Amino acid sequence: MKLLIVNPNISSGVTDLIEAEARRVASSGVQIEMATAASGVAYIETRFEALLGAHAVAAIAGERKGQYDALLIAAFGDPGLHELREVLDVPVVGMTEAALMTAAQLGQRIGIIAISRRITAWYRECVDRYGMLSRLAGIRHLDRPLRDPATVREDHGDYLVELSRRAVEEDGADVLILAGAPLAGLARSVADLLPVPVVDGVSSGVCQAQVLTRLATMRAPSGSFAKPPLKLNVGLSKSLSELLARE
Amino acid sequence: MKLLIVNPNISSGVTDLIEAEARRVASSGVQIEMATAASGVAYIETRFEALLGAHAVAAIAGERKGQYDALLIAAFGDPGLHELREVLDVPVVGMTEAALMTAAQLGQRIGIIAISRRITAWYRECVDRYGMLSRLAGIRHLDRPLRDPATVREDHGDYLVELSRRAVEEDGADVLILAGAPLAGLARSVADLLPVPVVDGVSSGVCQAQVLTRLATMRAPSGSFAKPPLKLNVGLSKSLSELLARE
Amino acid sequence: MKLLIVNPNISSGVTDLIEAEARRVASSGVQIEMATAASGVAYIETRFEALLGAHAVAAIAGERKGQYDALLIAAFGDPGLHELREVLDVPVVGMTEAALMTAAQLGQRIGIIAISRRITAWYRECVDRYGMLSRLAGIRHLDRPLRDPATVREDHGDYLVELSRRAVEEDGADVLILAGAPLAGLARSVADLLPVPVVDGVSSGVCQAQVLTRLATMRAPSGSFAKPPLKLNVGLSKSLSELLARE
Amino acid sequence: MKLLIVNPNISSGVTDLIEAEARRVASSGVQIEMATAASGVAYIETRFEALLGAHAVAAIAGERKGQYDALLIAAFGDPGLHELREVLDVPVVGMTEAALMTAAQLGQRIGIIAISRRITAWYRECVDRYGMLSRLAGIRHLDRPLRDPATVREDHGDYLVELSRRAVEEDGADVLILAGAPLAGLARSVADLLPVPVVDGVSSGVCQAQVLTRLATMRAPSGSFAKPPLKLNVGLSKSLSELLARE
Amino acid sequence: MKLLIVNPNISSGVTDLIEAEARRVASSGVQIEMATAASGVAYIETRFEALLGAHAVAAIAGERKGQYDALLIAAFGDPGLHELREVLDVPVVGMTEAALMTAAQLGQRIGIIAISRRITAWYRECVDRYGMLSRLAGIRHLDRPLRDPATVREDHGDYLVELSRRAVEEDGADVLILAGAPLAGLARSVADLLPVPVVDGVSSGVCQAQVLTRLATMRAPSGSFAKPPLKLNVGLSKSLSELLARE
Amino acid sequence: MKLLIVNPNISSGVTDLIEAEARRVASSGVQIEMATAASGVAYIETRFEALLGAHAVAAIAGERKGQYDALLIAAFGDPGLHELREVLDVPVVGMTEAALMTAAQLGQRIGIIAISRRITAWYRECVDRYGMLSRLAGIRHLDRPLRDPATVREDHGDYLVELSRRAVEEDGADVLILAGAPLAGLARSVADLLPVPVVDGVSSGVCQAQVLTRLATMRAPSGSFAKPPLKLNVGLSKSLSELLARE
Incomplete structure (x- = not known):
């Protein structure tokens, strides 16, 4: 294939x-x-x-x-x-639709972690277009630009864990999507620190x-x-x- | 302006x-x-x-x-x-959004008359994107291609009136949108035959x-x-x- | 007319x-x-x-x-x-319906600034009746009674700008409605201080x-x-x- | 009391x-x-x-x-x-709200039988206002005016049973509401002919x-x-x- | 009976x-x-x-x-x-469905007070299954386990009043449900301290x-x-x- | 695995x-x-x-x-x-959730073919529980019991094609789910007769x-x-x- x-x-x-x-x-x-x-x-x-x-x-x-x-x-x-x-x-x-349909099989309410504030409105409309708005717990976002994909765990790891915790505790998420292609590696590398299952779009x-x-x-x-x-x-x-x- | x-x-x-x-x-x-x-x-x-x-x-x-x-x-x-x-x-x-927001001020449930069967799925998604799906009574469509804009009243007038009647009686429409640019003139010319107010996209x-x-x-x-x-x-x-x- | x-x-x-x-x-x-x-x-x-x-x-x-x-x-x-x-x-x-249908053509999610806390429940039901609840970013409200229409800019201008900023940043509004007839003049006079387009009901x-x-x-x-x-x-x-x- | x-x-x-x-x-x-x-x-x-x-x-x-x-x-x-x-x-x-909240405890989807065609649009808006539209299987209506409350079973009994049957088989209703005050007696008198439980507004x-x-x-x-x-x-x-x- | x-x-x-x-x-x-x-x-x-x-x-x-x-x-x-x-x-x-259908007749938006954080997700799904999610103002929950039903008013009365106040002021609730069987007595005993009508599941x-x-x-x-x-x-x-x- | x-x-x-x-x-x-x-x-x-x-x-x-x-x-x-x-x-x-999440990636509106009339109400509630009701074009069902899994293509093939055609033309389905385990083989064997892509639950x-x-x-x-x-x-x-x- x-x-x-x-x-x-x-x-x-x-x-x-x-x-x-x-x-x-x-x-x-x-x-x-x-x-x-x-x-x-x-x-x-x-x-x-x-x-x-x-x-x-x-x-x-x-x-x-x-x-x-x-x-x-x-x-x-x-x-x-x-x-x-x-x-x-x-x-x-x-990759967004695939992540949503995958995440939907791991938990009832889906939290999304996005890469910038600006992207969240557009991303919410995508979730809506797929009919999954009722499954969306919320969208949270990083607040600093990605400096370098190679150092993303060091640069954003702590904050990502913090955002994930809030998505679960405050928004009621059962599963998380790390929504940006640049975050692809990150999902795997911090998974063991996160409170719920996490998927990323590429995989x-x-x-x-x-x-x-x-x-x-x-x-x-x-x-x-x-x-x-x-x-x-x-x-x-x-x-x-x-x-x-x-x- | x-x-x-x-x-x-x-x-x-x-x-x-x-x-x-x-x-x-x-x-x-x-x-x-x-x-x-x-x-x-x-x-x-x-x-x-x-x-x-x-x-x-x-x-x-x-x-x-x-x-x-x-x-x-x-x-x-x-x-x-x-x-x-x-x-x-x-x-x-x-012109679609403008017609919807105008029609919404003339009746509670909006019926749409479209120009072809194929177009209806795409059109429904547009209505949904504007958040107006709960206002949509239904979409009905002409079943023959438009031969010539100049003869549209003769060619489709009777059928349009029939579709409009069904949109009102069977779908519960209070107001109609004639949804294609080629129908622009038609709306006005047959308005007096129709059971409810009608708007078109261009105007x-x-x-x-x-x-x-x-x-x-x-x-x-x-x-x-x-x-x-x-x-x-x-x-x-x-x-x-x-x-x-x-x- | x-x-x-x-x-x-x-x-x-x-x-x-x-x-x-x-x-x-x-x-x-x-x-x-x-x-x-x-x-x-x-x-x-x-x-x-x-x-x-x-x-x-x-x-x-x-x-x-x-x-x-x-x-x-x-x-x-x-x-x-x-x-x-x-x-x-x-x-x-x-004037509410007209403002909603107008605002809907200026942005996807609509924030409303109301004149009192008590009015917000009733206003939300109106938005719902028009089928526009999915377009509503939120309703925020002034917390003091209007003293005098003539001094409204001095009395409430700063707070209005603050409420507008929150509606955009916290609620995700793309466009605002100043919802009370007494605010009619205010919308225009503070428009240049606001972060997004604003409409009022009267106009x-x-x-x-x-x-x-x-x-x-x-x-x-x-x-x-x-x-x-x-x-x-x-x-x-x-x-x-x-x-x-x-x- | x-x-x-x-x-x-x-x-x-x-x-x-x-x-x-x-x-x-x-x-x-x-x-x-x-x-x-x-x-x-x-x-x-x-x-x-x-x-x-x-x-x-x-x-x-x-x-x-x-x-x-x-x-x-x-x-x-x-x-x-x-x-x-x-x-x-x-x-x-x-009586409408009471009938809905009662019927909701007898079946998942509610069918309504109304007394005239004209009334159905207004009635649907009521169901919506109560947040029960997702529970509504449909509204069907008598097509003749009520001649006389005293003869309603003879006049409309057969048709009521027919409407009820369609509400269940075609609309998927689990429970029915006979929606008009004039039908109050009727509900009880024909209940044993109907395919699902039925409630009326007055009781x-x-x-x-x-x-x-x-x-x-x-x-x-x-x-x-x-x-x-x-x-x-x-x-x-x-x-x-x-x-x-x-x- | x-x-x-x-x-x-x-x-x-x-x-x-x-x-x-x-x-x-x-x-x-x-x-x-x-x-x-x-x-x-x-x-x-x-x-x-x-x-x-x-x-x-x-x-x-x-x-x-x-x-x-x-x-x-x-x-x-x-x-x-x-x-x-x-x-x-x-x-x-x-008792949940009964409380919802009862509360729905006392106010438009319903706040729920639950007994633990964990239960809230499951409870929200119940409200959704009954088609009442649009009526739900929110679910708030006690944060300590119930020590003893006999002392519940002393143990939780103050916090319950606080949760109720927030449900009304922050979530927009018009009516409250005290959602646990162990709270049955509590509802009645603190009712006069609460800002809106309150129902419980058992009664x-x-x-x-x-x-x-x-x-x-x-x-x-x-x-x-x-x-x-x-x-x-x-x-x-x-x-x-x-x-x-x-x- | x-x-x-x-x-x-x-x-x-x-x-x-x-x-x-x-x-x-x-x-x-x-x-x-x-x-x-x-x-x-x-x-x-x-x-x-x-x-x-x-x-x-x-x-x-x-x-x-x-x-x-x-x-x-x-x-x-x-x-x-x-x-x-x-x-x-x-x-x-x-298998239902998996089929829905798979089908959702093949078309916007999903038609379901079920094995009996009785099952359709329960099945609709499942789709709703997964938040996919807005993606559901409709549920159609076989009207005769399955005689024998080995002869299902001969027994039901023609009717299945007919149901599929109606799901597409009348309900607006873009993709179909054959919803019963006993139909597993059938989906594949008649796929080339169907108007849209089809998935089954088992695979x-x-x-x-x-x-x-x-x-x-x-x-x-x-x-x-x-x-x-x-x-x-x-x-x-x-x-x-x-x-x-x-x-």
Whole structure:
């Protein structure tokens, strides 16, 4: 199984972090390919930035069409997730959605730890779009920018444990999601300090991509995720128009 | 007041229809400018097509930045609405949202008449995103493609009246929205045959844009629609990167 | 267009405040008529007081029937709004509903600043009745009575800015509503100190009344806001029984 | 215990029906007093008619203040229920609310059989106001006016059984409410033909009034149902202003 | 009327407390029988403990089948309530559900005071299962174990008043439920110190059991609380298999 | 990894069906152990039957404690799922929950095909308990009992396709769940005839159990799924009391 993991941000350093965590968790039969957005911003925190990210992911998805068995969108809020599900013949997985659906099987109320204050509004809307708002205990966030992925445990470990404790005691969380790709390694390394089970988006995403590939039947022709009706289009890049084409 | 109305579809014929209805309803002090998406599809019915439309609207919004006092996105599902609200200093109005907020003041439960079956799932998600699902009586749809905007009353008038009757009697609607730009003229012309008040997106959008321009205070620096934090971006067209720039 | 604005409270001083703000914002073609409740209380804060207010508004609406093109109910919680929509042939606008539908087009989550603690429960129920509870970030309130409308900026300006800041930072509001008629002037005068856009009920109400008058089709005979079925009534004042009569 | 039962409609014939059912179900220690609205309409089906009914009930409640230990509002949609709870020192019960809270203890999803089509929208809003919409299986309604309370079983018995069967099989109801005062006798007389348990508003209301009187502690000074703050009022009838007075 | 009250906990001391409160509130015609779970835990606070309690209640219900006219389950979260409603021919009442449906008639938003922190999550899920989450103002809890039922007013009275005050002022509660069987006496004894009306589960349960017995029609054959379809069963105790048998 | 799959029904024939499907889908490293309820009913369709099933699953879980790395509850409505999550140190998976969380990643609105009419009410409550009611397009059901698992494709294939078509066209489903263990094989064999992707509970459950085992961190001490507080218990079987013990 070939799994294409796309970082909708332009930061190749974060792509490396994602890849490391993905390779650690993937089953032996999974062949991982990485891609980084060719356009967009360093770190998606808002709706507009997510639109840029979705566009960049779609370009990559179209460009490499036919070369992967599943696609994992590896950024907050899953930019382009529902959109690409309409046009691809393979499972499309979002790391936020995957983390939510995984966490939902470990506890009733889910707490989220996010990487910045600004991102929380956008993230809440994502949870709502997936119909999981009633399962959300709350979103708490780091209050300092990440200095360096390599030192994140030293820099943020204590505060993360403190946020987790509050999520459990004050918000009533039974399970936590560490919501940023840059936090991928952190989840594992501090897990034994935390009061409840914790999942992160990258490893959840890789595992759920494997599940969907294992289970999913052939692509079906109806429902609201069927291919868009054929119609005139203009002005699109070759990779985007490829996504609208019928075989 | 300069109102820029952007058709996120590539069809200039529909742009003309929108313009006619917009000019009919706008107050005398409103100067209307029209724009048509340079890329995308003939008619947006799905999430992926809406992503293309949002991107095309953003390109126009950036290109003409500083040349308008309000922006009206004139297609189903308001592609790019929340995204552009983050980056523009002027009111951004969506014709779906404007129609919903207008209709909500004419009756408690809102019925929507859509232009195709495929579009209904995407449209329902829009209503949900605006928090108005509890106000939605239901969505009914035409079952034949629109042959020609000029003959729409002859082609669909009877069926529209029938759909409206069912929306009221079977779904419990108190007010109706005719949800497609191509239906703009139709709403007015058949209004006297319908059992409840009816609004359409184009005229609602123009009127609400005038309200927001009249009322809105200067752009404020906080909340989740403040400008995205300044950060590195690459690979964006000049018009898109313009939207991320600070003055 | 003749717009009848009814203050459901008995306080003519507040009527004057409303009128000043209404005249400031209304388009040139709008002819404003004011009316003050002939019975009821000085300031509506509870459900029972709102029942008194609704009755007083209905009496005025019936008394002046045929003399206005739209009716604006100018008090918290829109007493009589849905009730009068059933019996009047013209648009009926509530300042709370109008403010909510306007604010909803400026941000995703709405914060409300109310004039007293007691009023907040009743106000929350109004937001719920309009189906907008999922859009409500929270309600905060002044903690001292308004001394004098003329000195409100001096008396409450600082605290209002503080409440607004908390609504944004702690509740996640993207847009604010200053919810009391007596605050009408205040919204505009402190807008430049606030962290997000702010609307008030009076100006929203006047603008939305203009929109509905511009758009609304003729009164329709079906749905749950059609005229009540003709039936025996007794003991009603002439103005109320007028509202039940068929032309 | 003195229970004042107020018919918010002006129809004394219906008052008699209510009284008969109330006397049948009340415990021996309950002394029942009946009252009929002095103003309003023959049968409340809409929001505006309910406003008239609420006003009439309030007038009676004030007029007889101090002469009853509990008040039962005996009409659809409980006109004046929340309002009067603020100003009376004794339990106030609504027959709709009482029926819902009783039915909720007999099955998970509640079906309602209403007396006319027009009434269903208003009734649905009541269920929503009580937070019970998720428990509502649906509302079905008789399609012919009630000819005569005395012949209701012959006139409507068969159709009622048919509606009940559909409410269970098509809507998934576990329990039914026969929602109109005029149906009070009917519920009991056809109960053995129905597929699920059935309750009616009058008997539920009488029983719940007894429960609240038995349980309720002395009137408490806080919360949103505390007495409205003392303030100026004008133009109110003696019975209404009595309700605002402090002892 | 014979009312069987089952304590799903194994603590006979609490059974005595429940009995005392039940006898105090029951009407003269009610004959109360008490039973205590033969297996399970000292005090149910979690979902698993509730499963044990539900099983124990079912065993008693089957063992004494035919010997009672109504069954009251007297513990937090009503273990076995919905389950037993399917198999018994008499009303089954839960003290939590009964308290909620009673409290709902005394105020719009309900605050709950629970006996321990751990129990609050499970209790919230119960409120949700009854569809009453929108009515829940919040759950607050004692922070020390109950030393002795006989000294509960001295031990916890002050803190209870403090929790109640916060539930009203900070959470917006209009009415309170004291949620544990051991608190039964307390509610009454401190009622005059509390800011809003207060109900407890035992007395609510006894009263609602009387209401249902008075009102409920004969057991009906359809809906999701009809008897389970007849089918093979094995390995059940005589009392449990009795519950599945048809007469 | 040792996966214990428990059939909460007493039917060993269905256990065989579950096992076949589980072995087909499990990864090579998964060692599957099967168990069948020692007490209970042939096929769980109601709440009371599920209580019996939950008890039987708990007995097996306690009896084999320490002998499995994950537990899969293989029946409708996941009897005992939340309860066992509190007391086991390993992941506990329910086939309904697993199917929902898997399906949620294949489409926005989920249609369920159930095995009998009676089961649908109980199943809807499960979906609600998982917070997924807003994602539920509807539940449709077979109308004839399953004659023989071996001939299910011949017996029900055509009707299943018909139900699926209606779930998509009339209910708006994007993805389907075939909800009964006896249907496990069917899903795969008719998948190519269906209009949208389809998942079944057994294979979803096995895959999700693998995900949770791969991801889950060590058992954490807080939140509402922590071990119940230590307290006195009596009358429990050795296997149940084992579940309450601390190591």
